[in-house]
Amino acid sequence: MKTSPRVVLSPRKCPRQARSAVTVDAIFEATLQVLLATGSTRLNTTKVAERAGVSVGTLYQYFPNKQSLLFAVLERYLDRLMDRLEAACEARRGGAAEDMIEGVVQAYLQVKAEEAAISRALYYIVIELDARELVDKAIWRAERAIAAMLSTANDGQFSDPQAIARVVFAAIHGTVRMFYERDLPPMAGGDVERQLTMMCRSYVAAAGRTP
Structure with missing residues (x-):
């Protein structure tokens, strides 16, 4: 065969x-x-x-070929998205943990809202090209940036910032895919951002910290 x-x-x-x-x-x-x-x-x-x-x-x-072109476009888009997220994390080092998370949610959703149509189109490219390695690399960058930011929180030290970062970004990434990268309309106004921020801040507030 x-x-x-x-x-x-x-x-x-x-x-x-x-x-x-x-x-x-x-x-x-x-x-x-x-x-x-x-x-x-x-x-x-x-x-x-x-x-x-x-x-x-x-x-x-x-x-x-067409596939290599689409792959490169997807890679550039993910790099730009992660650059913005890393910059947001860097800018919020040394602040309160819940405020840090609010800033990350805002930064990520802002990029997605600016390029919602492109995000939806590239979502299908990921599936078509089986570009999971690119997505995994981007997720790793996001988790690393969030964990590094949380490790500088001025209101207590987290016992495992990497694990917390993983859960936080999973919540952000999953919500974005539901509302911005599929055909489902987002909730009215800024409700997506408000609800997601509430969820992530509540989780971070409940996570184990040593004052």
């Missing part, structure tokens, strides 16, 4: 010069535009190249 060849997901090369970086940025932006306009099934490298204003040959210099 023949097996299907494994699809190459890694890029052919990375941009090293400013001009190349601009070209790749244009390709990424065009990919998102085509993805939102047509969906992943009808997206192809020709449409992306036309939208980006480059030749298909230029696109293939960086990405050997």
Whole structure:
């Protein structure tokens, strides 16, 4: 029985010069535009190249196929999301633990709300490409940042900040997937943020701490 060849997901090369970086940025932006306009099934490298204003040959210099292009777009999106979360955690070091968690919830939901349509589209890309390793890497970054932040809380030391961070981010990530990355409409106004903040702050308040 023949097996299907494994699809190459890694890029052919990375941009090293400013001009190349601009070209790749244009390709990424065009990919998102085509993805939102047509969906992943009808997206192809020709449409992306036309939208980006480059030749298909230029696109293939960086990405050997549609799958590697989508994989790179997903990776960039997750990196940007985690960069914002890490920055929020860094900015709130040394504060009260419950305020720290409120800031993390706000930062994460803000990014998702800004790019809700893209989040939904890329959610299906994760499934299509089986990109669980990318998602796991992003989750690890989030948990590490939250744990490091909690370890500096000025109102008591947590016995296991890593375990607490894991539960907190699981709550945030799960809620976001329910309301922002599926077809379910979010609750009116800021209710998602308020309810999620209440839940996470209550959990952190009840977690074991040594004054």
